[in-house]
Amino acid sequence: MKILDGKVALVTGAAQGIGRAIALRLAREGADIAILDMDNAKMKAVADEVQxxxxxxxxxxADISGRDEVYAAIDHTENALGGFDIMVNNAGIAQVQPIADVTAKEAEQIxxxxxxxxxxxxxxxxxxxxDRKQKGKIINAASIAGHDGFPMLGVYSATKFAVRALTQSAAQEYASDGITVNSYSPGIVGTDMWVEIDRRFAEITGAKVGETxxxxxxxxxLGRAQTPEDVAAFVAFLAGPDSDYMTGQSPIIDGGIVYR
Ligand SMILES: NC(=O)c1ccc[n+]([C@@H]2O[C@H](COP(=O)([O-])OP(=O)(O)OC[C@H]3O[C@@H](n4cnc5c(N)ncnc54)[C@H](O)[C@@H]3O)[C@@H](O)[C@H]2O)c1
Incomplete structure (x- = not known):
């Protein structure tokens, strides 16, 4: 018996990076997986890996910033996989920009x-x-940047503080429905997101590519970058029964960068 046998999870941003690792880990724990992202070919590859x-x-x-699209994705998940138990709100974007230079368009997008x-x-x-008269688990991607503001990442940090706020409020509002809401706060994970963050730091500060x-x-x-699998291991805990008594929290799992 695996911890997620019989469960259905929807993972957003699961075409690559942390989301892909979460999809595969939850599948290994027994869950059927719906993958939401914006690139069909990459999603198909992850769907094949799950199978x-x-x-x-x-x-x-779908684009998660569209409310109707997110509702449609959950309806699709229920219809295609016959249930819906775990929502992982993983998709997100980074933005490296000094506060002095942030444009209205950039702020609106992130x-x-x-x-x-x-x-x-x-x-x-x-x-x-x-509507299904059942319990559920909601799991959101925060960040160490949701606990401390980082230079050049001010608006990104603000959005991740906001994820913690939504997590705390939702946990209290939905507790009586048997729904838990928690977040994960990774540190420096070697994904395409960091390739882009590093490239932007190089552009802005004159650092060499790879230096930041x-x-x-x-x-x-702990002396190494975090892997997507390190993050997925904690998300599996949040998705499974061992975290049933936990709600409204956004623990930092970062190998030792930010201490709370
Ligand atoms: N990489 C890190 O070091 C790190 C650290 C802390 C937190 N995080 C957070 O973890 C999450 C995943 O990060 P990652 O490193 O895997 O990033 P990534 O850029 O490698 O992958 C993100 C995925 O989300 C998808 N996506 C982006 N915007 C979307 C939208 N509007 N609608 C649907 N899909 C969308 C992308 O297509 C991509 O497949 C993000 O929320 C990120 O902020 C990452």
Whole structure:
């Protein structure tokens, strides 16, 4: 018996990086997986990997900043996989920009994806759990940047603080429905997101490509960058029964960068 046998999970931003690792880990724990992202070919590849683990999978192309699209994704998940138990609001974007230079368009874009995308994911998942008269788990991507503001990442940090706020509020509002809401706060994970963050730091500060990533990784107490699988292991705990008595929390799992 695996911890997620018989469960259905929807993972947003699961075409690559942390979301892909979460999809595969939850599948290994027994869950069937719906993959939401914006690139059909990449989603299909992850869906095939889930199936090769012996689980069912489906894909849904959507932009999480669109409220109706998120509701449609959850309906699709229920119809395609015959249930809905776990919502992982993982998709998000980074933005490296000194506060002095942030434009209205840039601010609007990241607030829409990182805050509204998670808001709609929480709201739509809780509504579906309620309609199905069942318990559920909602899990959101925060960050160490949701606990401390980082230079050049001010607006990104603000969106991740907001994810923690939504997590705390939703946990209290939905507790009586048997729904738990928690977040995960990774540190420096070697994904395409960091390739882009590093490239932007190089552009803005004149650092060499690779230098900013190395500087941050060198500061990690455990001496290595975090892998997507490190993150997925904690998300599996949040998705499973061992976290049933936990709600409203956004623990930092970062190898030792930010201490709370
Ligand atoms: N990489 C890190 O170091 C790190 C650290 C802490 C937190 N996080 C958070 O973890 C999450 C995943 O990060 P990652 O490193 O895997 O990033 P990534 O850029 O490698 O992957 C993100 C995925 O989300 C998808 N996505 C982006 N915007 C979307 C939208 N509007 N609608 C649907 N899908 C969308 C992308 O297509 C992509 O497949 C993000 O929320 C990120 O902020 C990452």
């Amino acid at each position: 090769s683990l012996g689980r069912k999978s489906t894909t849904f192309k 607030l829409k994806v990182n805050i509204e995308g998670v808001l709609w994911g929480i709201q739509a998942a809780a509504k579906k759990f309620h 990533y190395k500087k941050y990784v060198d500061g990690i107490a």
